[in-house]
Amino acid sequence: MKHFFALLAAALVSITTFAANDAGSTPKIGIVVMHGKGGAPTRHVAELASALETKGYLVANLDMPWSARREYDASVSAAEAEVESALATLRSKGANRLFVAGHSQGGLFTLYFANKHVIDGIVAIAPGGNVGSPVFQDKLGGEVANARKMIADGKGNEKTRFADYEGAKGVTPLNTTAAWYFDWFNPDGAMNQSMATKNVNPRVPVLFIAPKADHPGLIKVKQDMFNALPVNPLTVLYEPDATHVGAPSASITEIVRWTTEISAR
Structure with a gap:
């Protein structure tokens, strides 16, 4: 009888372990x-x-x-x-x-x-x-050049008015620093x-x-x-x-x- 209960306990442990592992593996x-x-x-x-x-x-x-x-x-x-x-x-x-x-x-x-x-x-x-497309460079090339110059002049962290472009909306204004603007709009x-x-x-x-x-x-x-x-x-x-x-x-x-x-x- 003791042997039977030992086998039953072992089986229950095995089943519990399998269930836990199976649950843990569920994506x-x-x-x-x-x-x-x-x-x-x-x-x-x-x-x-x-x-x-x-x-x-x-x-x-x-x-x-x-x-x-x-x-x-x-x-x-x-x-x-x-x-x-x-x-x-x-x-x-x-x-x-x-x-x-x-x-x-x-x-x-x-x-x-x-x-x-x-x-x-x-x-x-x-x-x-x-930003590497010809249309972006046409619409925002001057803005990117201005941001590059501000960074070179030590003004990269100054917030100023720049422009964004989206085909459905055209050119729109935005205010950010030259450094952040150049980081996002650099054509390369x-x-x-x-x-x-x-x-x-x-x-x-x-x-x-x-x-x-x-x-x-x-x-x-x-x-x-x-x-x-x-x-x-x-x-x-x-x-x-x-x-x-x-x-x-x-x-x-x-x-x-x-x-x-x-x-x-």
Whole structure:
């Protein structure tokens, strides 16, 4: 009888250990969500963030330096640190699969972020804001030159009036320091679309979302951008029937499908 109870106890311990290990191995997805240029967490990405939370994701919906409220109030490296901090917080809450998603300029920033950070995947939603493009250099070349001169003159930390550009809105004013402005708008810097795309770490898969009714300029470059991504068997091009601003909401089902598939591997 003692032998029977010893065997029963051992079996119960084994079952309990298996269940604990199985629960611990269940993927818990954490995702950082970033808005577009001049946007906010409460605007075009809000429905996406809310839907993911409803489905059990751990979500950090960030207010990034390019928001309307912040007006480029931090450097590119500081923005990276904000995303790193959000990922660490998600990890501390139990996330064992980590993704970064961004819309428009946020989408381009996800590609840049994946140049140097290895995470489970990135979601680039209608990525745009290529400061290396001819149109940006035409619209903002003088502003970038002025920022460069101010830095050379020792005035890089002085706030002044500069300009931003977005295809749908044209040229708009913003107030920031010359150093921060140059960091974001340097045509050879972080927001150079070609460099950000081709330098994505090959180990990081990309869900590249290109809405069918996107801005004409972004439709024109979408295939070239996707083709420039490093080869990864899990990288996917998804083209929802949506506009630029509607792309985050229109892509919820595909984002859930893709991140779930990646996380199960």
